[in-house]
């Protein structure tokens with residue numbers, strides 16, 4: 616009886632090890648180049664994958680700006696990274712991506728106070744219902760629109776500091792994304808719609824990198840969309856209560872750690888020789904084909920133009936008279 620129990624436990628452990636290795640498959644940590652003299656912004660750098668990314672950039676000597684919405688969490692993360700790395704050039708700056716006003720205020724303060732920008736890591740993300748002060752769905756604005764505006768406002772500084780890079784933390788969830796450029800960013804309700812909005816925003820991330828790369832051709836600024844893997848962070852804090860007992864143990868057992876999840880964003884930010892892959896989608900530190908909607912150049916262009924209108928970079932025009940009667 617006792618030996619049967621022991622055998623059962625050993626089999627279960629073996630099975631766990633096999634499944635866990637298969638699912639997590641973290642890329643091995645890589646040697647990174649020294650980054651002294653380089654300045655990086657990491658949005659959502661106060662926790663999860665963003666904090667792990669910021670820690671590594673600071674360890675390599677970069678000046679790192681943690682752009683986060685919570686001052687206590689942002690200040691605490693900056694302090695922890697300074698202590699852990701001995702790099703004093705890590706600072707918190709306030710940025711709430713759910714407010715276009717806050718994005719503009721952050722960009723102005725950054726441009727006033729920081730002469731260089733070599734790495735922009737658009738990492739912050741949520742999966743939650745609700746409406747922002749600008750009237751858009753929270754998830755779509757934080758994950759895509761806010762980052763779109765931020766990137767546009769900082770583009771000239773990136774170009775002046777070139778060679779420079781933009782890394783957009785997307786997700787494999789883009790495979791279920793559906794985007795209608797005429798109806799972007801509508802607020803959503805309920806668990807299913809919220810999940811769909813998350814997938815839509817991640818498809819927008821993949822297409823944003825694609826179109827940005829096209830528009831930056833001939834400059835020394837390149838950009839990449841990345842899937843960090845499935846990572847045990849606070850991203851899933853807004854899951855329905857009934858799902859948590861199932862989800863939390865799974866995440867704890869099988870998902871990557873935040874440091875493992877940071878490997879692909881760090882690879883795209885620092886690895887030499889990636890310029891020819893600008894606009895591509897990376898997972899496990901390798902360029903991979905995104906799902907078909909993530910390769911749709913027409914959709915990428917339409918998303919770009921709609922995003923410009925929604926964030927107020929070009930005016931909302933009434934439909935042309937000819938189109939009105941149609």
Ligand SMILES: NC(=O)c1ccc[n+]([C@@H]2O[C@H](COP(=O)([O-])OP(=O)(O)OC[C@H]3O[C@@H](n4cnc5c(N)ncnc54)[C@H](OP(=O)(O)O)[C@@H]3O)[C@@H](O)[C@H]2O)c1
Pocket residue numbers: 658659660661662663664665682683684685688710711712713714738739740741757784785786787842843844845846847848849850851
């Ligand atoms: N975890 C995964 O399995 C997974 C898989 C694929 C892709 N991703 C992507 O990875 C990125 C990082 O997510 P994570 O897993 O590290 O999640 P996380 O632990 O929840 O961290 C998200 C970060 O975003 C910040 N944030 C949220 N709303 C914000 C806002 N309005 N303005 C500014 N910052 C805001 C959070 O700040 P607060 O501390 O103030 O909340 C936090 O620092 C996201 O883009 C996510 O979509 C994650």
